[in-house]
Amino acid sequence: MTEMSSWIAGFLDKVYAIVWSFPLLLLIVGIGIYLTFLLKGIQFRYLGYAFKLVVSNKQYKGEKGDISNFESLMTALAATIGIGNIAGISTAVVTGGLGALFWMWVTALIGMATRYAESILAVKYRTTDSKGEMCGGPMYFIEYALGWKWLSISFAFFGAIAAFGGGNMLQANSVADVMYGTFSVSPLYTGILVAAFTGLTILGGIKSIGKVASFLVPMMAFIYIGGALIILGAKFYLIPGVLATIFKTAFTGQAAVGGFLGSTIILAFQMGISRGLMTSEAGLGTASIAAAAAQTDVPGRQALVSMTGCFLATIVMCTVTGLVLGVTNVLGMTGEGGKAVTGASLTMAAFSSVFPWGGYIVTFGLILFAFTTLVGWAYYGEKCCEYLFGDKSVPFYRILFTLIVIPGAVLELDLVWKISDIFNGLMAFPNLIALLALSPVVKEETKHFIELLKKEKKQELS
Template identity: 55%
Template structure:
């Protein structure tokens, strides 16, 4: 077992190591150049489509609205990474890590845009009359490489049990036990029931719940963070300058102040940024493919706001709270550090973080189940979906009570490896992305 664990750890180091992170961010830069900075010039229009208009007029093909597709994708990405991941990045890489998270998010918006445009363009209707799309489809059809699409689907269907299931369930159980002293098994049982009620109803059920839950949980968390930020508003400009300065002359909190380097700030900022917004991993376009839309570009514009909301908004809120409260350098890391920061910044702050973890993790479970089931459907057909959902729900209970480090490491590795076939598809299909974009805006 130790040998297997060592092998998995080495693969994991590659999957989330500097070469992969460079490839992920490099693809974002490549797409940004080819799309002429579309994520900056069209951001206002994209936010209007996503949050104001919300759906297209008329009977467009698809299962859920633009807004529901965005909320389903946000459900899967706005998770413990926004609470624990940001704290870990700042504790180890220094406050400058937040700057590199911003860079990752800004170029990642172009990546998310490209993923969605391809997902809608190459989507199909399955035997149940539902839309199916994502990297496995645009790699298979767009590149005529079905074997590579199969590789992605295998990675995604298994990775969902770790990053989108057991890790989240255990995070909730741990937070609830620490704050409310509820046994792990009880939290697991409640999570299983609540998840089953939604998951067994399919994408329309998931979309209805996430379209209600996600806005509430994000606004709840952001308002709480804003209370602390505005309580220290005079210090915000200095904090922002401190973040930028630390990006190039970093100071780490964990392991001694002398241990920080620019490479550490970049590595942990980029790694946690990608882990949080999932741009380039290929997960979010699976939800985008279900959107009711006539033109792929419309949903792509909506989808790119996901990365903006996740990284530029929510992660920034967490980072500013850590820095303004001065707790970032106390030697803690992860969710524990964020809890300490919120408690220091406002009465009942610990409860805010605990509730945030519960809502964020629960929504992530819902979103990732859909990603996993669509991947398994690609491999084995529609009849495999219901058994997958049942097994997925069972593993929620397992994850809540057991610390299966090996299973988590394997899932984390597969989560990173998902990016390889997806990035190949994005780079090789860039001309298609540019062509669809030009066609849409020329007609507009």
């Protein structure tokens, strides 16, 4: 059995190396750059207006949609902001040095154009099911706009598998691990509790998920960012030096220190790009599924709202985590056996180094981040399942998704991590191919939207 497990692990490592090799990374970055130029830097020109839409949370009564644009954004952020923003950034810095953070910024900034394009297509080509609920995302705009059924089915299949792995079992396991390590609670009890909360949330569908996400996401972000800002305020005099290191080592690599073995520019680039994709999900197409559920008057307006998710998840959340790791000088810490401390443990060490209860902020953040990621991905997987098997499969999917939380909390999940990463990567290919093929549609739709914004501005001034 051990030999079989080792063989499977080795096989999955090879598949992962193929899927997440430079072709995919460059494809995601390349399409982001292409869309940035095609749309004339829309993510920079209209970022202020996009946040204005988020804050105003304007209701478009009478328009199609199941939830408000704010609830749609919070649902997407619920699935996007997870353990990757706490543990993932630490892993990236330990492997690629502080310079990896620079490449995460680059990935997120150009990824905002990708997220915008995904979302505008998702809203434009969305449809309704027999219950009158909105259905949209890559599988729908691939089928309706391109007619490539085989590609749309591929996306939905990969998305459904990824939802059960990284969207469910890994999140449940992370909560169970934190609860056991901090409060000595049995993983089984944690699994049952999380499954109960998950069931109560997702059985009500997107409206229930949207309400829970719009409450928990801002709250958890406020607590975590608040704690990080206290640390940065206490050590503000170190921030310029950390920023200088980030920019310098992004192009030179970082020397070894303590348990940190050092990194090259290639490692910094690889870790920055891959973790930037993980934390922003730009290019995977998943966030556009939530965008399609939003109540909005025109696709472009919701696309701008959705676009801000990349900025908040990576530019804001990952930056404060990275700066905290930098100013507390925890990079290179070693644990048992002389191994470098990484992941959530490193972030907890950074917070605890400034105030004794800092570790609890990270613990609380991890629990909420993991839970909201779980319910956000429940919706993504549900829509993929509905596309493949029809809306009658949804109740069975919700029950199965809820029950799988329990073994997810209890089992060792090394193989699930690898399978999840592989299917996340596989999801990106159909979405990116469609974005490239439909870029003229995105450009035309954006042109009409900007003309509408100019007319609205004239009316406000007159």
